Amino acid sequence: MDFSSLGLSPSLLQALADQNYNRPYPIQKEVIPAILNGKDVLGIGPTGSGKTAGYVLPVLMNLRNNTTSKNRHVNVLVLVPTRELAMQVREVFRLFGSALPERIKSLAVFGGVAINPQMKALQGVNILVATPGRLLELVESNAVKLSNIETLILDEADKMLNLGFKEEMNRIFALLPKKRQNLLFSATLNDDVTNIKQIILRDPLVVKIEPESDTIDLITQLAYFVQEEKKGQLLRYLIKNKDLNQVLVFTSSTYKADNVADKLRKNGIEAKAIHSKKSQKARTEALSKFKSGELRVLVATDLISRGIDIQFLPYVINYELPRSPKDYIHRIGRTGRAESPGEAISFISPEEEHHFKIVQKKMGKWVTMIDTENIELHGY
Structure with missing residues (x-):
């Protein structure tokens, strides 16, 4: 099956060809026709499974014949958890929207930056990608109206x-028209997602794409058994001795991310931390430099990682394990994408050993564990 059989316009098909999209991902085969037909959808799939284009393409198609609305009354609302993901999703809308003969305007809005430019930019917007807090601020300022929303999308x-947006989400839902199309996309299906599915989805098409075993097989996984206090030395040892470049390091807290990045820089390794407490300018700059290869190491928390989309990322290092086995798979899935090999390394302290066994069992793969007792870490 190719994209031409899914009901997309010639201009979108040409845009797909220009971007070297040769054939639809499994989730796209299912959701694109359903969204074109106005159905509600629940799409569950791992990072890199094509979820974003899966809703962007049909939403643009459905808007082609209905781009007129009162000013500041948007047609499509996409809710996302982070600024990075907001910018990423809006860029996909811009990329494919620019290929259409009709003028469809999209905009991303998020906190951490001045609100006034966003208020001005909302004029004539059809598709709004927003984080919940900033959206509510704009609604309260009468900068945007949600009463004409035809399609609501929850991405991630x-x-x-999970992140305490529930109250804000309920306030937003109360502002939306009852008759609308609802699209829910998620990397995992947990109790919270199931509950919200029951609240907002009407007779949805449910598509669940499991992580492909061959995708995980493209990732070389290694684990190092190491005392907690020696993790910093081990990280610097591996980066220097293996000459690792473009390394994405995961920590469990913003404090730890800052601490790890600081110590890397003090030891002559160019690194920056990226997390929710950094300014938007700092986050955008760090991510841009990391993607271009100017920045050797990016230290991130799980939430921010949702906006990091790099096609050929060679190394992921779990400085600390995530709480959920699903989050572990999501982290390491940042590498080994686009049929390219990658390497995922995990640092396992004695306290994390039992949890790592659970992670491996859930993943269905056992990871080679290297004891660091015989590695000379002194001086790193």
């Missing part, structure tokens, strides 16, 4: 519902 719904 699992993270949004």
